[in-house]
Amino acid sequence: MSIFLIILGFLLFIGLVLVHEWGHFIAARRAGVEVEEFGIGFPPKGWGKKIKTKKSEFLFTINLLPLGGFVRLKGENDSAKHKGSYGAASLPDKTKIMVAGVVMNLVTAYVLLVVIALIGMPQIIPDQYKVDSDSKITRQLENKGKVTIAKVLTDSPAQKADIQVNDQIQLINGNVISNPMQISEITKEYAGRAIEIKLNRGGEDIVKTVQLNAKDSGQGYLGLSSQSEQKGVELRRSTWSAPVVAGGVIAQFTELTFRGLGSIITNLFSGDPGKAGDQVSGPVGIAVVIKEGSKIGVQFILMIIAIISLSLAIMNILPIPALDGGRLFVTYLFRIFRWDLTKERESVIHGAGFAFLMGLFVLITVVDVRRFF
Secondary structure: OHHHHHHHHHHHHHHHHHHHHHHHHHHHHHOOOOEEEEEEEEEEEEEEEEEEOOOOEEEEEEEEEEEEEEEEEOOOOOOOOOOOOOOOOOHHHHHHHHHHHHHHHHHHHHHHHHHHHHHOEEOOOOOOOOOHHHOEEEEEOOOOOOEEEEEEOOOOHHHHOOOOOOOEEEEEOOEEOOOHHHHHHHHHHOOOOEEEEEEEEOOEEEEEEEEOOOOOOOOOOOOEEEEEOOOOOEEEEOOOOHHHHHHHHHHHHHHHHHHHHHHHHHHHHOOOHHHHHOOOOOHHHHHHHHHHHOOOOHHHHHHHHHHHHHHHHHHHHOOOOOOHHHHHHHHHHHHHOOOOOOHHHHHHHHHHHHHHHHHHHHHHHHHHHHHHO
């Protein structure tokens, strides 16, 4: 069952990108913009076929880098003027085309959350939104008393002592550890002093001596986060209120996402990129989360996919060059100031944005590999 859920999680994750691109595809065709290619994955191309419709034809491709998908439109630069090109479309039509992908991800997240609320929604954050009068606990995953390390922060006492992700904490200064709260309480008690931590790593018991932080400066005293092997996750089922719960959860996670982005930007500009890296995850991190989520059940996998879909919608609407919101922002900016947005200028702006995103992608992947492996 776990392997099936892992495969399902990866297929749904890829599906989120395809749903996003499908939004662009539909909006472009309705606006009279010709679609030249609809690709699954990124080049190099593995296979392709011409698809003919009543009004036009486009190339459907399956590419070798399975990192998402894309839609290639005729004349994608804003200065293109020939018939059927994106550049020749009106500003309202361009807005619809760019926003369509975001809307599709938002709708997907909402529909998934409605379904999850009906079958039992995992309560994964404190005070997660619910309608008390229509909320019933259907399942409570019991804590088995095994506490494992989920994350080790950069330059923390835990990292300096070579404590690693997936280590199981057994004892701290002779105290048996059966839940994550004990770690916070004990490390606070011994702040600024050296403690002994007994761990189990891959079946082998090891003991580490750790010099704790004297103050909690954002890392805690030890600098790690832990979780029970099976956290006490509640599954809450709703009936008539499922659509309301889905909307409330979307609002809640949207707020948390923007708070997280603000924290990341603050850490980057304050000269602490390591801490900023600890706050984000890429494909490797998502793979680990899906793998761990498969142990809980299909509800958790669907919850992960819904949150990722919401995150894709949020990120793509932001004015980041090369992304949908960025392309739209640049178009509007040049229109407002009546600047000439030539093909060369547009290529430089979005090319630089794409290069930055690819560099960030590589950096996050490296951080994820170090964090989890």
